[in-house]
Amino acid sequence: MSTTDARMQPQPRALEGLPGAADLLPRFETPIVPQATISGHALVAVIAIMTFLASLTTGAVMLVRAAASEWQADVAREVTIQIRSTVGRDIEADVAQAATIARAAPGIAEVRPYSREETARLLEPWLGSGVALEDLPVPRIIVVRIPAGSAPDLARLRQELGEQVASASLDDHRGFVARMRAMSSAVLAGGIGVLLLVFAATVLSVMFATRAAIATNRPVIEVLHFIGARASFTAGHFQRHFLQLGLKGGLIGGGAAIALFALAELTGGRFAGSAAGDQFAALFGGSSIGALGYLAVLAQVALIALVTAASSRYTVYRTIETIH
């Protein structure tokens, strides 16, 4: 007997508690829905690939969202005091006084006046080196850092500076933050749009692949229908089978995406502190999608499995409608 023939001839086995050859009775062990079919494997592959792509998109959107809020926070955590050079006033004294006022204000982490040399270095790209700044009315800058979570009274600080140092002005970067917010919101909205498109494509491709897989099982549905199975019985069996296929494909695709994100997080951690790592972090924020990101990927896996199961149920009902 060939291997194929041997497979086609499942062997009898003894039933527990019933000794003897006469008690060799078969059992109904085969699932109603054929399990290892080509269309089933193809469906798992489609679900795995689409879940992987959708998960990558979700992760990318999470990273963009985190980076955008990081950019905004970075800018919002810094204000600048500018001291204009005014005839008749000692700019160094004004800088010192403005720094003292700023340090006295509550909710300020650090006040760092830029020295004349540092200011010269800032202007070097435009004016070149060796320029005598004493001859030019170059303003001086004081960088004021605000700790995360702190909300200092910038209006009061602005008022105090205006009253005590006439040449000082406070720039809280409001316009820049507003533009940054608009830009990051646009990037985030674009990312969410792409995510929705990818997710819609995932759902549609899973639905059509499920329909195709069900179509190959039409003879099974017909036989069950003709021997008196209720539509709910047939649909229930198909739904359970396709839920398993959906979970299998989803876990393969989602698992691969999670592994990739975990690898990126690990690699990002190794490069932290290096120039490349810092540049990457400055551009894209962290390389971790965070617990929320991993949860979102898992939720997608569950949702795609449910879509697969629901599609199969709907398709079975539609198929039965067309039989009669």
Place this chain on the structure above:
Amino acid sequence: MVRFEHVGLRYGLGSEVLHDLTFRIDPHSFQFLTGPSGAGKTSLLRLLFLSLRPTRGLITLFDHDVATLSKDALSTLRRRIGIVFQDFRLLDHMTTYENVALPLRVIGHAEDSYREEVVELLKWVGLGERMWALPPVLSGGEKQRAAIARAVIARPQLLLADEPTGNVDPTLAQRLLRLFVELHKSGTSVVIATHDIALMDQFDARRLVLHEGRLHVYD
């Protein structure tokens, strides 16, 4: 048991394939449904086991007007009918035993309650040694007998068989006919669609003859 009144059937916008059929199938009766190829035997059988709806007329099955029944009610009604398809329609991924037991499984019977009954029936139709085999390795005759066993396992009140001897030699055809006669004696109404004159000559039974879509009954 079955009553057709002025039943007509057409596929889509085509001409009628069955015209004005009026007849009855009584309980405990035996009849051959015959006629030339293309006369509409299979269409009539499909009307009988509710896989087609008539385009006109009234079909009453087990005292129910089938046009007014819900899907679930039709499923329940279908359980009282056994059908042997011309192409067997066994499920290739299930063993012979599982195929035959399927009608009992779909109505929710526990396997312990029917296992011995299925084995007994398989032995009765000569498939005792093939109950673990999958349909692709069964011969035409074995498939035919498995299909018949599946049709009768739930003790239907009406058995419909579409060319049940079309794929078997005369000796096996005779054996299968005896099987149908036995079922008839046990109380099942039997309708055998065939164009095998020799087979019909072996058993004196009512003949429903379809010719050009019209039915002629010879009691």
